[in-house]
Amino acid sequence: MIYNIEVETKSPLLIGSNSGSDVWSKDIAMKKNLPIIPGSAIKGALREVSPMLSEYVNEVNSLFGDSENQGKLIFTELSVKTPGDSNLFIERTHISMDRKTRTVSQKKLFKVRAVNTGVKFQGKVFTVSPLTSSEERILLLLLSLTKKLGSKKSAGYGFIDIRLTGKVEKSSIKNIPQARVAQIICEPMEPFLVTSERTKSYLYNSAKYIPGSTLRGAYAARLSKDTKDFKEIFLLERVKFPNLYPMIDDAIAYPSPDSILRAKYSEDSDEIFDQLRTILISSIENSRGKKLSVKNARNGKRLDRAGKWYVLGTGVFDSGKGDTSTQVSLDSKLRSAKDGSLRTYNTYFHNKMSGLFRSESESLLSVLNEDWLYIGNSKTRGFGLVRVVEIKKYTIDLSAEIRSFNDSIQIAVSGKDRTYVPILLTSDLILRKGENIEMLLGNEFKLTLSLLKTSHTSGWSSASNNLKPFQNVVSAGTVLIYDTDLSVEESVETVEKLYIKGLGKFTGSGYGQFVIYK
16 A cells, blocks of 8 residues: 655754765755655654554554564655745754853854755655554554654754645556566665675675565565465466666666676776687687687786676666665664664665566466565665566567577688577576586587686575575576587577576576576
């Protein structure tokens, strides 16, 4: 369920940014030159008045969470309802008082820029699961009791009216296609925190993309669990959830292939070198007794991995912004920060993200019609709200792509009598027990070349508050080239099945996905 929420200032409002500036000692939180109210501030204000309803502690804990469970409410960032208003801000100068002498402290003059009286903000409140009638009644009561927000409340700042202005029972994506392969396009509304590690008790580091397992969990939390479709999608893994990577120029960017290198210490820092075709041709010629080498392909320059995002057929790009924020938990009784409650979050944000669903049934994707998802960790602290813009049919011609690669090899190497299948892993691959990369495409395919990256994967379980088990993986960006006596058309039959099914284990959670490397 989605509630629309509105806040109107009845006095100047000051919700401080992370730091002051050269001009303002205390400044309002801003985005795109407009004031905002963080969702965490609204949540904190409601939580602060909740002790007044001590007889409804169960409903309050259900709404806001406790040490054991996540709360049902997720507050989005609130933006100005009329951004063109010329009277959004008020500027004031204050002094600090010495509490001992009760006189003005020396050199303690400071300036404040705050939101003016009469400004309206609007946002949304999402519920992880439907509210009971009692929980909804307590939410409305808490809103009516909340009259102050932000800092410097004892100095006359922060008086507000806050209210719900409507609700939507169900919001969904329309016209999801009947397809085996579909592209999901998302717009993160907040930085996302997908905890790949927690190095210390107070430090959380996010992955730079949204893993398929996280996307899968977000959908599973929203859908009814007692249906046949839920069983087929999540238990039988007939739908393969993708990793969500940044979009660059309306194309999906992937982790850069291990074959793309950069010349270190080069005058042109953007100069890159793709060694894939060179190494393959060298390997073919060497197998025929002709000694070739690629060592001097860059005139002896030292080569390093490019290590950025790669768009198929276009190039390597930088994308995405990292952000670090620090938050504290408040003791509702003492109205001060709890001891040991400081937490630092290293998060990421991309303007658009995308990935490819693979489905063993054309009808199953229509079930995934949620247009708002809550992604990753600390969702009630202002992280991970994602809007699903579109799910559309994605057409890929594996036959044409494999043929194009083989034609380029044929031009360079005369007398080629085999079919080559170049695979770029677009997600990590976890091999089954007793399986190796030589066996991935079947007995009729032989591994000719591997530009291999290996690593391990884990994650942080919010349920147990512990690390997930470590898994050894063949990393995304790995390039594998197989050859076979089969024709291109015969090869495509095998590759298409694996393209939908995925390689290795846990394919429903985003592992083992690949494209043909062009």
